[in-house]
Amino acid sequence: MQYQYINSYSLLAAGGLFDFDATLSFIALEFLLLTSVLNLIYYQPISKVIDSREDYIRENLNKASLYLDQANELTKKYELELITARKEAIKMVTTSQTEAQEFVNAQISQAQKEAQQLIQSSMMQFEKEKNKAIYSLEKQVEQLSEQIKNKLISIYI
């Protein structure tokens, strides 16, 4: 087995643990190159995708909230319309009910009036007939009583 012992004086020399040489600057250059290459092929395209996705999501979210607002407004509007329509319907029903009631009442009162008139006129007719009959009866009674009187007179005289 191979062992390499670390000597303090050889640490910085070639083959030592802390052997600084041109490797340092070349690694630095290599690293800077890697940074620019990765920036071109990794960070920029990926962050562009992430940003565009964020924009897309934000846009859609805005659109969705806009649509929601519109929907809410429409619902409110239609609810209002529904309420007014219902009110109108109720009004129409009540007016037509009262109209019908009035019509019926008018008809009934007219019929009652007519009936009353009919009764009255027939009563009057009846009275007239009665009076006529009484009058003619009185005349007859008068005639008869005259005849009776005349007959009695002729008998006793």
Next chain:
Amino acid sequence: MLISSVKVGEHFYFTLGVFKLHAQVFIVSFFVILILILFSVLGTNKMSQTPRGLQNFLEYVLEFIQDITKSQIGEPHYRDWVPFIGTLFLFIFVSNWSGALIPWKMIILPEGELSAPTNDINTTAALALLTSLAYFYAGISKKGLRYFSRYIKPTPILLPINILEDFTKPLSLSFRLFGNILADELVVSVLTLLVPLIVPLPVMMLGLFASSIQALIFATLAAAYIGEAIEEH
């Protein structure tokens, strides 16, 4: 037959012109970069509004990084620093995990051995120095010369300590990461040397956990330093 051995500070040297480089660091770091680029390309080639599969994973990781930067730097400026902090996190994380998960030691180098790039002080020092540069740049570009007034705040007595801080920040960043990863690999190697089977597993799990935490710590601290430099008093 040698299955495991402990090699500390041995490097596979590679000369590029006048520069001496640690080749094992570059081999593994190129592998790490390849993985990162492969994931990015596969995850972004068919992107859709509703994420699925790898795209979903990449988005999750990016949002995690954005959360770190946003909480440390704050709302208006954090977006500029997401690439830097994100690459710090991803590079360190994938390096640490590749060092722990991939049996690099099966590939035999003439000298030294393959392991996590963060196992080399040069890598961690490079990342820490870049962090220092980043927070100086952030502060000066935001406030101009007014940035340097923070050295005498809250009192001028603290000037030496405030200056010292600029040195301790990169030092602590680099040594924390380097020490953690090196110690983890050493512990695992030594344990494997003693008992090759089963016993090192809990330590390996702990190592995975610790190395992911180290990546998070490095990224969070870098973001915190940048946020501190930008912040208005």
